[in-house]
Amino acid sequence: MSDATLHATSPDPDDFVVQIADQVESFLVAVTEVAKGDEPDSAVPFLLLEVSQLLLAGGRLGAHEDIVPDERYEPDLGPEGDVDELRERLAVMLEPIDVYSEVFDPYEPRKAPVPARISDDLADVMADLRHGMAHYRAGRTTEALWWWQFSYFSNWGSTASAALRALQSVVAHVRLNQPLEELDGLDTDQEIGEEALAEEAGKVMAEEIAGPLGLRTVK
Numbered sequence: 001m002s003d004a005t006l007h008a009t010s011p012d013p014d015d016f017v018v019q020i021a022d023q024v025e026s027f028l029v030a031v032t033e034v035a036k037g038d039e040p041d042s043a044v045p046f047l048l049l050e051v052s053q054l055l056l057a058g059g060r061l062g063a064h065e066d067i068v069p070d071e072r073y074e075p076d077l078g079p080e081g082d083v084d085e086l087r088e089r090l091a092v093m094l095e096p097i098d099v100y101s102e103v104f105d106p107y108e109p110r111k112a113p114v115p116a117r118i119s120d121d122l123a124d125v126m127a128d129l130r131h132g133m134a135h136y137r138a139g140r141t142t143e144a145l146w147w148w149q150f151s152y153f154s155n156w157g158s159t160a161s162a163a164l165r166a167l168q169s170v171v172a173h174v175r176l177n178q179p180l181e182e183l184d185g186l187d188t189d190q191e192i193g194e195e196a197l198a199e200e201a202g203k204v205m206a207e208e209i210a211g212p213l214g215l216r217t218v219k
Contacts, residue, residue, distance in 0.1 A: 016064070017141045020148060023057035024129050024136075026050075031122055035089040043093055047122070048167040051160055054125070058157045061149040069146040083130075087123035094118050100166040104158070121163035128156040 012018060030050045034043050091098055101113035128151040136144035172178075 016060075017136070017145050020057050020061065020145065021133070021136050021141075023054060024133060024148065027054040028126060028129055028133065031090075031126060032086065035086045035093070037089060037093055040093055044097070044167060044170055047118075048164070048171055051122075051164045051167060055157075055160055055164060057148075058152045058160065061145075061152050062157065064149065067142065067146045067149050069143045070140070071143070083123040083127050086126060087119050090119035090122055091117065097166075097170050100169070102162045102166075116162060116166075118163050118166050121159045121166075125156045125160050125163070 027050055030046070034046055034050075039046075098117050098119050099115055100118065102116040103111050103113050105111065129148070132144045132147040132151070135141075135147060
């Protein structure tokens with residue numbers, strides 16, 4: 001089903017699937033625009049807002065009863081859209097604060113933090129959401145909801161939550177005029193424990209990051 005056909009059917013804006021699809025589409029469009037780099041000064045606050053709004057849709061999917069697809073096997077969607085360019089653009093834009101430390105599962109005891117990248121997180125979330133949007137645009141609304149719910153639990157929910165914590169931390173450090181630790185030289189393909197992570201972390205004052213990212217302290 002084409003976009004024109006979808007608009008012609010005038011879907012009920014109160015329908016659950018339409019509301020979720022609107023929130024997903026808003027996120028896809030917004031992050032794509034941010035990645036263009038036209039307004040780097042507002043990138044971090046804008047991403048914080050968009051990820052927060054997306055996780056509201058995720059919470060609704062998580063609270064919803066299990067969604068069962070119409071078909072036993074997922075229809076072939078053709079080639080997946082490439083998110084590598086978007087990932088690279090975000091990595092360049094977010095370079096001062098792209099790498100952060102994350103604990104994957106807070107319920108696994110004494111797990112050491114591992115390095116992650118906001119740019120990787122956002123690109124992975126985009127890939128999951130685009131996959132479901134392809135179903136939605138083809139008129140397979142149940143499959144779209146099923147995929148968004150399944151991938152929320154299996155990947156993009158925790159990934160977006162981790163990115164949200166990192167983005168919120170950056171904004172908080174700057175607004176509160178607190179020093180921010182930089183993971184200097186740390187990369188995401190390294191396995192590193194908590195002590196080594198602290199050893200690698202160099203001190204960078206919040207104002208050094210506030211300038212290029214357009215964040216300002218509250219006076």
